[in-house]
Amino acid sequence: MRFIKPLALAFLLPATFYGVEAKMPTSLTTQARAVLSQDSLALNQKLPFDNEVVTGKLKNGFTYFIRKNIEPKGRVTMYLGMKAGSILENEKQLGLAHFLEHMNFNGLKHFPKNELVNYLQKAGVRFGSDLNAYTSFDQTVYQLPIPSDDPELLENGLQVMRDWAQDALLDGEEIDKERGVILEEKRGGRGVQQRLQDQYFPMVLNGSLYSKRLPIGTEEILKTFPYTEIRKFHQDWYRPDLQALIIVGDIDPKAIEEKVKVLFSDMTMPKKVPQRKEYRVDLLNKNQFLAISDPELPYTVAQVLIKNEKDKVLTVGDYRNELLKNIFNQMIAGRFSELMQQPNPPFMQAGGSIGDFVANLNTFSLLVVPKPGELESGFKAMLTEFERIQKYGFTQTELDRALADMKKGNEMAYIERDKKKSDSYVNRYLNYFIDNEPALSNEVSYRLTTQLLPTLKLEEVNGLVKKYYTDLNRDILIMGPEKEKANLPTEQAVLGWVKAVEDSPVSAYEDKVSNLPLLSKEPTKGTIVSSKDIGAVQAKELVLSNGVKVILKPTDFKNDEIQIMAYSPGGTSLYTDADYFSASNASSLVDASGVGQMSNVELTKYLAGKEVSISPYISERYEGISGSTDKEGLKNAFELIYGYFTEPRLDTDVFQSTMTRAKGSLENRLSNPNNVFSDKVKEVLYGNNVRRQNATVETLTKIERDRALAIYKERFADASDFVFTIVGSFDENEIKPFIETYLASLPASKRGENYKDLNILEPSKGERVVVHKGKEEKASTQLAYYGDYNYSENENVNMEALESVLTIKLLERLREKEGGVYGVGARASFNKLPKPRYAFSIGFGSAVDKTDPLISSALDEVKKIQDQGPDKVDIEKFVAEQKRQNELNLRENGYWLNYISSSYQNNLDINRYTRRMENLNKVTPKSVQEIAEKYLKKERLFEFILMPDSK
Known part of the structure; x- marks a missing residue:
């Protein structure tokens, strides 16, 4: 469970639009045929919706999208998307949209308390990586990928979605237990990025409500809000007219549709229905400037954001415009990539792109990370490239390459259309429901892109810079290390840099392309x-x-x-x-x-x-x-x-x-x-x-x-x-x-080399190491064991089981029971060569004053497994998860590539995968207990703790 930070301006440029990811129909609709007709490719034609999805709206306003897709086989992905996020909170509810998302995992009508997670884990569904949810400004989304080959599990999966939609119990005791978890999530998110964001959000979001509705909320409200407020938010906004169920997978769509109708038709609207207003970030028609610093920021960053009203993508012409923007962004990336390979590049990183921003806005975002002490020259160099593009545009050869890349991407998407994973479809229908983005079939997307690409002209692409690279609604944001604070420029100085660049002569870009073959000579064929x-x-x-x-x-x-x-x-x-x-x-x-x-x-x-x-x-x-x-x-x-x-x-x-x-x-x-913490850990080890x-x-x-x-x-x-x-x-x-x-033609002297065992080993005796560094009042803890290992199939599977069952217990104890952490987990690694060794670690973040009690709790859970063995039900969860994951692995090229290569590399039996199920079935509480006793020895324990600066 998580909330989405929608902006990280200093380090993220807006995402680009790709028009080739879409869905495959068996036959085109009348509307689709009209759009794709060579004689009637009118730009004002409305984009057709994917005709291979079963979609509908119930009388209560609830929407559903259901699609059959057999990759991966025997699986189905369900999303519940709702047009309700933190932007809908009132002043007493700050953070409660996200809090409510958490509560939907802590007590539902058919799954009280923590029974939801417990039930799904038994079915092999992984909490966090499979079962998850997120909250942002304008939406909350719940995710459930589950096996579809078990009718009972499929039935219960639908029941989970129904409970998520309107049947959270919101028990007062459970709410109070979750306060600590969310406060730790908030604490863990604090740092240089959050501190800077707190300062620049009001500017870049034009003082809009978005700048005051970060999904994580405020500490005061999270600690003290009355139960009635979260229940009111739930009643007001968890309602059918704002919700859509998206189901894609190896299922019978018509049969699932009937179940959806039965399950979701009884959802009710509140007696008083508050209006779901569409919030905006209004353009101010002025320019803004901000220069800020932070002691933990390692380098200076300058960003220029030029805001515009977002273009809606509803027609063929709109789709074509998005292709133009994507081409434009690709060519900018190519220009700057080339610049940064000069012997003395003018900056460490720079670039720019047109992309969606927030709510109704998009931006032309320019970014530069200058070399230390060279902000002015780096900023000017970055702007100079955009001036060059504005004055001379791109070249035809640049456009041809970008078109070739997009054409190839379009073809590859179409070739793989019957192998596409269900998740890609789910996200497309989600975006259609939440943001009214196009949801085209594979066929329409492929044909439309194929027909439109040749029509994109150089003058049109070059026209985009004139449209978006303007001097109005422009924000300039400078961020630097605290030690550079006195040297950060004023707005007047930066405007002077801008004018100097505008007034300076600039030459046209020369596109140098090699006419030489890649290799200087052809190989001599072997056998x-x-x-x-x-x-x-x-x-x-x-x-x-x-x-x-x-x-x-x-x-x-x-x-x-x-x-x-x-x-x-x-x-x-x-x-x-x-x-x-x-x-x-x-x-x-x-x-x-x-x-x-x-x-x-x-x-x-x-x-x-x-x-x-x-x-x-x-x-x-x-x-x-x-x-x-x-x-x-x-x-x-x-x-x-x-x-x-x-x-x-x-x-x-x-x-x-x-x-x-x-x-x-x-x-x-x-x-x-x-970095300071990592340096110390490596020094000790x-x-x-x-x-x-x-x-x-x-x-x-x-x-x-x-x-x-x-x-x-x-x-x-x-x-x-x-x-x-x-x-x-x-x-x-x-x-x-x-x-x-x-x-077979590669050089071969048959020198018979092997690697050297450098014998770089961790100490056999652990110790406690505390590092003080950082402004935020938070701690980060890593507990670690290292040592020699008995590498074997049996040992390995039991070590994996120990990792799994201990993670379950740590979550139950440190998160759910004590509310002291947001995330916690165990991790095991082991290798056969150059000598058999293992590493086993436990990691979590927390409040400073809770560090030692949480360490004690974590080690107590270790001792329980050593003394009593794990619960049998936790072993069953591990086995179920591994069996389900193994089914997926065996259908992935990447899995087999690594499996075969590592088998040769480590001299392992290449047949061992056939024994995976047999080895899993041999895992018992006793066998895992023995592994814990053998490897998690107290004298080997290292406690690495990062604390804030000493006061």
Whole structure:
């Protein structure tokens, strides 16, 4: 459960609109056919609604959308959306829309107290990741993804939605218990971003009601509101005319519709129906300015927000305009990406986009994060680029690439239309109901976008900057570290910068595109020397003439998705501490430099309109390649792989740019309490070992360009011990020629390397470590155990079970019973190589004065499991969840890619997945108790606690 912070202006630009995500009909409606007719593509035609969803409105005003979708199989996703959020609260109810969302999990007509969560966990539904809800200014949404292959569970899922809609019990005792949870949620959200938001919200929201209705509310009201107020909010706004039920999944829509009619038709309207007003943020027709600071802000940020009335998307013409905006945003991103790769970039980050803002507004939002001490030059450089666009526009080649990217995205969405997950449909119908956004079928969306893209003209895209880049209704927001407060500019100074840029000459952008082929020479083809079936995973292992192994697993989980992963033992472990920083950054620097005969900028342009992404990596014990492609991009993907082995590059410009921006971002890193805390934790666990330190300006100075490139070349000089795993929608006979040409030809000296075990281990004896850093009166606690581990299938599944059952108990005790935390959980990790080790942690945030009592409660729950074993019902919850999750995993390309690769990498039995269900069924309270006794030993416990600055 959570509330949505709708704005984080300094670090989030508005989202862009993509017109290709939609729904698939079996046949087009008359309206859809009219819209798509080549002869009548009139821009004033209304967009047709998706005809594959069963939709209707009951007599009481309740709306429903029901759609059959078989991905994932045997699952259904239900959302209850309502047009009721914090904007509807009165002065006595601040925070109660969000509070009410919480209460819908703490007592319903058919699920009193905590029975809702308890029941669904038994069915394998995960609280938080599956079962959830959120509250924002204008809406509250409840989410329930559940199995649809159990009729009783499906029935009860519908009953949950009905209870959420109008049957919360709102028991006084439960309300009082939840106060502490929400106060901790509020406390946990406090920090530099919230403090800055408190200052700039009144300006950027034009003093509207939105600036006074943050969903989390006020501490005073959360602590003291009478029960009558939350019950009144529930009665006024949880009503059928403001609600919609959205059900998408592997179900019979007509049968579900009948159940919905029976269940929801008896919902009633209040006797006195308050008007659901549509609130606005009025334009002030003036400009505003604000400069603020905070001691925990690590760098200066400047943002320009130019506000406009939001365009409604109702017609074909409106849809076309959204495509234009998306193209415009893509081209801006390309311009600034290129700028930031200069040897001495004028800023650390910059950009801009047109997007939705809040309520009735959208914004043209410009952002710059200047280098330390260079706000004026960075701000001017950012504005100069927009002046360049305003005066000269974009080029035709830029537009062509953006159109190619959008065309490809449109095609991919259509190709995968029968593999689309239910969640994407649910969100589209939700947005249609809440915000009246278009809900097109896959067919209409694909055809409409296909027809409209060629009609988008350069002069139209360039016209957008003239429309949106104006000097009215413009807010300028400057935020900087406290130590820079005296140097933050005045409004007059910034306006002077703006005028200076407007008055300065600016040249047109030159779009440089490489005409060279990616590779300087074609590979010398090798051969496949052996092939064997791996029956357990329905895969095939190939051995190539140079020693490379390739595991192929064709699947039908997606229509056109191929994922690739490769590894070889070695990594940074083979290099000295003096070389470590060059080694650990080598792959990212090479990746940022392009490959073969193309720089990164040229490569990005070359790959426009292609669904290809390949990158190298070097970790502590391995080096390798990861990425994905579609069938059309296979040749490009293999070219890139070959290039990263044989023609890597580390451009001086890219190196200098990366170092400049990285150093700037780290200059004030210790102003962030979490960085100070993390540094101390690593110091306690690993001493001053350079391989476990966080990046700092000092460590960046130890990265040497030439040494980094030399190390990279060494790591990829011998492919003979590489293992490639390729999973997805490919035909074996079609992919083999690429394997022979680009993988069998890779250099192979057969040097027989392995990684080194660096023996970097946590201390065997724990300790308590308290760090004081931060303004907010809140604490963050991490309890952790480390040690040697007996790696086996049985041990692993019981360790996973311990993580699950302890998390359940911690939530019940620390959150539900004591009201001392918002979130708490246990986490287990373990590995086989280089030596079997485990880590087990418990984490939570809290009030400062509750830290020790909560630690005692958490450790008491650990001891209960050690002394008595977990409750059998909690084991059943874990097993149910894992079984349901396993069903989903086995239908994902990413799961199989990691499973097969890790099996080879860690010398694990590749058949072990077939024993997963058997191993789960062997888990008992006794077996989990033994794991807790064995690994959660008191003497190994570390208590890491972050407290605020000492007063």
